[in-house]
Amino acid sequence: MSELRLVFVLSPYQNAFFFEIAEALVGALAENSVEALISTEPGEHEVTHGDVFVLLPPHEYVALEGAAFVDDQRIAARTIGISAEQPHQGFFTSNAQVASRLAAVFDFSQLAVDAYRRMGIAAERLIFGHVPAWDRDRGGDRDVPVLYLGNQRGRRLSVLAGAADSLVRHDARLLVSDSGEPNRSTSPAFVAGDAKRDLLARTGIVVNIHQSDEPYFEWLRMIDAAHGGALLLSEPSVADAPFVSGEHYLTFADAQLGERLDELVGSRTAADVARRAHELVASMPLAENLEPLIARAGEIVIDRSPPTAIPARARSEPIGRTRVDPSPIGSWRPSLAGALRNRLRASDVIAPAGARWRVNRADVEARMHDVPAIAVGASGRGPDGAATLEGLWPWEPWRLEHGQHLGRTMLVTQSLRRAAQRWLAGEPWVESFPHVAVQTFAAAHGLNFAHWPAPVVDLAETPAEPEAQLRPDVAARVTAILRP
Template identity: 30%
Template structure:
């Protein structure tokens, strides 16, 4: 009888992720579980317990999150870190990387998905190795239709926002999808507009190009230091596995992938040109797509390097682990993790020695506004026999127009820029529109400028409603809404602009989502600042912290009317008329839909109205919170 070779039982694998951490890390954790199972091991994803010296290989993904967010004492966390093999995912030099180091130092061995991270860990005497990321079968989604030309997914900072703003003039005719989030809270499956797992892979499989922009790390490094160009391996792998061609800023540490073969590398100032060139060359896109997909799914398949790493850990780390955890070494040295669960110290409120003066100044300024409006009404009464008289001037084509969208521009002392706004509106494509301009008794020659515009554009359906007594922004907008003939009204300030496709795309969003009361798009900042705004999907919790959605939005007239229009009778909302209406919509159980494309332009300049609003805000915020008590206001 031939003797049989005894079966060697391999150590099981546990992959730990934070239950309330970023969903991106859970995705990476699920890849590791799948790859370990493909290697023949038992593997599970764990988010409800700490690692221990129990004979398993404990891989902790994103230790800066896991040990920060898990509810346990410092000594328990430190011993758990000692029993772990941390899998680091963060860029060296960032606060998150430094937190991860505290956990890595407790353990005997660490893995990092980027060679830069390995080098930085070794610089602080952490025994570490590179875990090359690759694809697992579940990442690849079936391709139904690549309807999205350009996709961006990432956290928003000033640098990325400025680069995205520069892309706006090149993308408004494309089918773009700009999905951004903020770094101020964990990004989870409940974060509006952000996708994970199968939904994210399906989005990538529906996209032709993925734009990759580096984060701004200047605040995390010494002055004058140039950060290394970090290659975001996880983002690249999931894009390439789904045939989405990556267009990235120059990076380091991407080997064995090759720029020009597996992805396209270009500088930020040439990003727009690179996108245009690629989209005009489908053959090159297909060539890069095939090479990249084969590389990450076959040549670099994750189960191959992970199996080698697990064999090394089982043979050289596990035999020493129990003794290591039992010593006092894991509890020595710097430990900064867990600070978010510590009750913060009681702090004094902001030092505002002139608050009483600021409040009084705001009251006087608002009283002056009211007095001037009363004088306007009196003057109008003397001239016209009524406290309000509205001059109406139409283009010849206005009366017979059958608009799908009414565009409302309220005007007060923007004579020098309003023509740019009006030109951008009448250049709209793919939708029948009418333009309603409400002059709120401007003190410059705004009305004359609009009259000249009407005379020069007889073919465009335009009406000017010139008030002879100023009533304020909210009342002016309400006047325009009341005159609208279309079911949708687009609100645009007199110094801002839209791209030609904006109206058609926003109207389509409202038609596609009948329950949405309004639609808004991402706006490109221009003027004294390059950035983007109104870029995050509808999020009531975020809305209660601050208004992040600009007035430039398209409303269903029926919903606007049901909500009662803009509040024109309360000084507390002066300058916050838009925020008040968004909050009213939220309190009513309604919502607005974000069209995740850059379709409008926001002129950044000093605003006296906002300056007056922000002179003293405490009373106004208290009044708004009291008006909408059912909303989830921050403590």
């Protein structure tokens, strides 16, 4: 099938993991002697007779770049959609709306395939498999005992909050990403590519929590964990074949995450299950699972004439908030005498009323190293009484520009706190928002914070604020200060 060529059309502003999947598929297709490439500039692509286009996933490309790609029936008839969304999510419905206009649809989840078929869409399943470039299991030290990689959905934060003491006890690393816009690259709260692979190779247990009550099997998280040699500890799931619960991954019941972590961290059971999962994935190369995709693409080439061209992208900048930190408008460093005093004297605690440390405060201060402050995660109950977390996204200056002040609980050197108070003297909001005063000063002076991404503080008297939104008037004033 030398004539066939699969062209994966992606927006440069899509989520990083869709690029990772596309790159893995391109490599696996090459092993099958099928030409494939990724195009992020479709307007410049020279169409050949054997081209079949792939949108991964269809809804995200259309949401970012417009519907021109699928509005043209000739192009849509030459296009395959590969979906990777959960049936309960709104994105799934969006995928279905686009996919119904395409020549074929594939998904890696049997649960999703069944949902598509109930909607009258003839979806097929692709089974993901081993990708040599993803395999980092080298039998080295696993210095990250517990890892959570996921978004900030309320259900997930509630489960984590319920296991807060265990997460702290095992020095868990919680990377809680902002799903309000695509995560395009590694950031303080999101890892992609080699950074993710290397982190998983250092991890003992990867925690998976469902986004909703639907027991969707997180196949990508399972694949990622297995490639890294880590154990997947998940809530019970359905449609998990070829993986088997108890054999290739373990589960925890409602409110039992903390107990299961206490049982499994560093255990022989965890190591054995992780080993079996890695062996299973290694035995099923992705390249050997692509026959359905290749065959369907070949049929499309025979049945449908190619278009003369495909439409250019419509977007010239990322969707959502900018993630560029503001340029410093000043500089600051403590005096030598002040720095020496601060080494001998505890830092100031900035925290809501009733905050209680789960760890020795000196241990938190030890993580400050050479930075003037450390922000920490906290658990508590939100205004509705549900358990939740806050401050798990690391402090980043750009968040202040958009009305967020994640990281209400922090340790700050006294010299930095005094400098912030002097610099913002006369601002009426400083007394009510001391953490924002410190963050604003640091952002304006190019200072970095450290971050402990675990719920080391318990909030008892003040409701937790997972989104941590600033009052509009304070947000507007902070923006004016940072962008004079």
